[in-house]
Amino acid sequence: GQQVMQIPQYQHVQEGEDFTTYCNSSTTLSNIQWYKQRPGGHPVFLIQLVKSGEVKKQKRLTFQFGEAKKNSSLHITATQTTDVGTYFCAGTGDSNYQLIWGAGTKLIIKP
Amino acid sequence: GAGVSQSPSNKVTEKGKDVELRCDPISGHTALYWYRQSLGQGLEFLIYFQGNSAPDKSGLPSDRFSAERTGGSVSTLTIQRTQQEDSAVYLCASSLEAGMGNQPQHFGDGTRLSIL
Numbered sequence: 001g002q003q004v005m006q007i008p009q010y011q012h013v014q015e016g017e018d019f020t021t022y023c024n025s026s027t028t029l030s031n032i033q034w035y036k037q038r039p040g041g042h043p044v045f046l047i048q049l050v051k052s053g054e055v056k057k058q059k060r061l062t063f064q065f066g067e068a069k070k071n072s073s074l075h076i077t078a079t080q081t082t083d084v085g086t087y088f089c090a091g092t093g094d095s096n097y098q099l100i101w102g103a104g105t106k107l108i109i110k111p
Numbered sequence: 112g113a114g115v116s117q118s119p120s121n122k123v124t125e126k127g128k129d130v131e132l133r134c135d136p137i138s139g140h141t142a143l144y145w146y147r148q149s150l151g152q153g154l155e156f157l158i159y160f161q162g163n164s165a166p167d168k169s170g171l172p173s174d175r176f177s178a179e180r181t182g183g184s185v186s187t188l189t190i191q192r193t194q195q196e197d198s199a200v201y202l203c204a205s206s207l208e209a210g211m212g213n214q215p216q217h218f219g220d221g222t223r224l225s226i227l
Contacts, residue, residue: 033215041220042218042221043154043202043204045215048215098159098167099216101153
């Protein structure tokens with residue numbers, strides 16, 4: 001079946017360093033969504049990308065959707081303690097109703 | 112406005128007992144999803160409702176799991192004869208509609224289920 005692979009599983013950064021997580025799908029996606037889950041919380045929708053090659057920004061967060069619509073990335077510039085959490089990508093595949101979720105990347109700020 | 116509401120927030124029960132988890136979606140949201148999340152893991156899709164019907168039950172782990180939705184609103188997830196491996200956080204999400212390029216999913220706080 002369709003899968004979305006997300007890497008890395010964990011990323012430890014010093015506060016102020018950048019963070020990137022990558023998602024790759026085995027098949028073309030019609031769109032991709034990104035969610036953030038704070039420790040002890042539930043996933044919260046961040047953004048949806050639909051167009052090939054699309055780039056969207058939210059303050060220090062930059063989201064990209066690949067030209068082939070098979071990969072996506074989230075880049076955070078100059079991380080802050082409020083960025084701590086797990087970032088999930090989720091893509092819409094053939095079924096058009098079910099999101100296929102990546103396993104998430106946990107952002108950890110080194111003390 | 113009110114978000115997705117799940118109850119109970121925590122449930123501790125003995126192995127072999129039945130449990131019922133409840134989800135009250137955002138008003139007007141026709142699509143409803145159940146997920147399971149084990150500690151430190153990603154989201155495992157269980158079942159999806161469009162209105163009262165469940166077109167996809169493929170994620171239910173076994174026949175001990177069932178779900179229903181009535182009136183296009185509240186949904187219950189029932190686990191019969193619980194096993195220790197059922198321990199997890201059960202998350203419910205709703206969206207405006209499914210099958211239309213996917214609307215964002217809005218999650219409840221989840222039910223943390225612990226099987227002793």
